[in-house]
Amino acid sequence: MKFQRINALLIRHLYLMKRSFPRIMDIFFWPVMELLLWGFLSVYIQKLKIANLNIVTVLLGAIILWSLLQSAQQSISVAFLEEVWEKNLLNIFVTPLRIIEFLFSTLFLGIIKIVLVSAVLGILAALFYAFNIFQFGFSLIPFIIVLLIFGWAIGLFTMAVILRFGTSAQVLAFGFIFLIQPFSAVFYPVSALPAGVRHVSYLLPSTYVFEGMRAVMAGGLFPYHELVLASAVAGVYLVLVLFFFYKMFGWVKQRGLLMKLD
Amino acid sequence: MPDKNKTIIAVNNLRKEFSGVAAVDGVSFNVYEGEICGLLGPNGAGKTTTIQMILDLITPTSGEIQVFGLPMKRHREEILGKMNFSSPYVSLPGNLKVSENLKTFARLYGVKDVNGKIAELVDFFEIRELLPKMTSSLSTGQLTRLNLTKALLNDPKLLLLDEPTSSLDPDIADRTRKMLLKIRAERGVTMLYTSHNMAEVEEICDRVIFINHGEVKDEGTAEALIKKYGKEDLNDVFLHIARQNN
Ligand SMILES: Nc1ncnc2c1ncn2[C@@H]1O[C@H](COP(=O)(O)OP(=O)(O)OP(=O)(O)O)[C@@H](O)[C@H]1O
Numbered sequence: 001m002k003f004q005r006i007n008a009l010l011i012r013h014l015y016l017m018k019r020s021f022p023r024i025m026d027i028f029f030w031p032v033m034e035l036l037l038w039g040f041l042s043v044y045i046q047k048l049k050i051a052n053l054n055i056v057t058v059l060l061g062a063i064i065l066w067s068l069l070q071s072a073q074q075s076i077s078v079a080f081l082e083e084v085w086e087k088n089l090l091n092i093f094v095t096p097l098r099i100i101e102f103l104f105s106t107l108f109l110g111i112i113k114i115v116l117v118s119a120v121l122g123i124l125a126a127l128f129y130a131f132n133i134f135q136f137g138f139s140l141i142p143f144i145i146v147l148l149i150f151g152w153a154i155g156l157f158t159m160a161v162i163l164r165f166g167t168s169a170q171v172l173a174f175g176f177i178f179l180i181q182p183f184s185a186v187f188y189p190v191s192a193l194p195a196g197v198r199h200v201s202y203l204l205p206s207t208y209v210f211e212g213m214r215a216v217m218a219g220g221l222f223p224y225h226e227l228v229l230a231s232a233v234a235g236v237y238l239v240l241v242l243f244f245f246y247k248m249f250g251w252v253k254q255r256g257l258l259m260k261l262d
Numbered sequence: 263m264p265d266k267n268k269t270i271i272a273v274n275n276l277r278k279e280f281s282g283v284a285a286v287d288g289v290s291f292n293v294y295e296g297e298i299c300g301l302l303g304p305n306g307a308g309k310t311t312t313i314q315m316i317l318d319l320i321t322p323t324s325g326e327i328q329v330f331g332l333p334m335k336r337h338r339e340e341i342l343g344k345m346n347f348s349s350p351y352v353s354l355p356g357n358l359k360v361s362e363n364l365k366t367f368a369r370l371y372g373v374k375d376v377n378g379k380i381a382e383l384v385d386f387f388e389i390r391e392l393l394p395k396m397t398s399s400l401s402t403g404q405l406t407r408l409n410l411t412k413a414l415l416n417d418p419k420l421l422l423l424d425e426p427t428s429s430l431d432p433d434i435a436d437r438t439r440k441m442l443l444k445i446r447a448e449r450g451v452t453m454l455y456t457s458h459n460m461a462e463v464e465e466i467c468d469r470v471i472f473i474n475h476g477e478v479k480d481e482g483t484a485e486a487l488i489k490k491y492g493k494e495d496l497n498d499v500f501l502h503i504a505r506q507n508n
């Protein structure tokens with residue numbers, strides 16, 4: 001694997017970001033809107049004094065972590081879509097670039113998005129809600145890394161589906177993540193879900209991440225159990241999805257569709 | 263000038279079926295070092311499919327392809343690093359500046375001195391003033407030159423050109439041909455070239471390969487083929503071969 005080639009694709013996407021105001025807005029707009037909406041709502045609920053636990057902290061943490069997952073996944077998917085929209089896949093794959101290098105370039109793009117979004121949300125949360133994300137030390141970072149890996153896996157999955165069905169499937173790149181949100185126990189614990197639905201929840205690494213996050217916020221022992229489960233499940237998905245992507249890429253080369261993808 | 267002792271591309275019994283229908287049906291040919299070889303044939307003959315198999319963009323149903331004496335399957339990275347491709351039907355991303363596109367591809371090809379290489383090539387193709395422009399704003403002729411610039415970034419030993427002059431006005435088409443001849447003369451680049459313009463092919467190809475219905479029908483120099491079929495020019499040879507089994 002050659003870092004120079006990965007870097008080439010990375011910079012190619014940063015060129016776009018640097019120039020396009022809508023693209024920059026796109027990175028921050030939804031995360032910021034959600035932060036404001038849910039943040040103020042939770043401040044209000046807090047005032048009602050229904051529960052003893054710090055609702056503001058838990059909800060803000062959930063919003064921020066969910067936004068990280070979502071923006072990482074979407075930027076990964078869009079990095080691929082960009083090449084499809086511009087009919088650039090052929091140009092890219094007649095260079096010595098390997099598929100895995102291409103995929104890693106999308107991962108690094110996801111990391112850049114995560115850093116940017118967490119910086120902006122972290123600052124805003126501190127300003128508006130006196131919420132300091134760093135109060136949990138580094139305990140949340142391993143969970144954020146798992147979210148990144150899971151976001152990469154979902155991104156790869158949407159890419160593979162787009163290879164198979166063309167851009168008519170591109171809505172998945174933006175919508176698929178919302179399919180798993182209700183089951184991921186983002187804003188409420190798994191125990192709040194009906195028993196049958198919990199089985200679905202436990203198939204998602206994001207569930208363990210958000211359970212782990214709440215455990216971290218409640219203080220006490222570090223939730224190793226949740227972290228291990230989250231990493232393991234995310235790892236399994238990543239392997240499966242990589243396999244699926246390579247299969248679909250091979251399928252496209254069989255059908256001679258790399259140039260005709262749209 | 264062409265050196266028959268050094269085979270750059272060796273295609274052996276290459277076949278490609280799309281849903282059971284053969285697009286390329288047992289094609290074999292060689293391309294030798296330093297030559298400009300024309301791959302000719304009617305629409306749907308299988309030229310683009312063949313070129314894309316040589317580029318490893320389409321997986322052959324059967325048959326072998328060797329480039330630089332190496333099988334593509336196991337030496338993809340090495341082979342692709344030493345060749346390049348250009349076609350007006352495959353453009354570079356329109357939402358990047360010309361300079362950004364060139365830098366991206368220079369990096370993808372692992373060019374050592376990215377800026378130096380780009381400076382050299384934009385002077386060669388006289389497109390320096392296009393560097394700050396958005397790629398989507400270029401005219402067809404400018405895009406052709408940009409595509410060729412991209413195709414030379416890695417100092418390729420082999421260029422695959424799919425209809426490089428189609429949709430160019432006669433003046434720009436003529437200049438493009440002159441550039442290709444200059445590239446060959448100055449850099450010794452081997453080229454496999456498709457075109458539907460037989461006069462152009464006579465002008466720049468050392469040798470041509472005719473394919474139709476996915477099979478090689480004949481090959482040789484334009485002169486030899488014109489003589490063999492007793493025709494006026496390559497255009498008549500084309501018509502003769504294209505209409506043979508219809
Ligand atoms: N991806 C594909 N799926 C199915 N059939 C295909 C595909 N690509 C090409 N074909 C078919 O294979 C045959 C050869 O096509 P190809 O594009 O190689 O022809 P060509 O010689 O390049 O023609 P032209 O001069 O029109 O460019 C045609 O019948 C075409 O319809």
Ligand SMILES: [Mg+2]
Pocket residue numbers: 309310311424
């Ligand atoms: Mg063609």
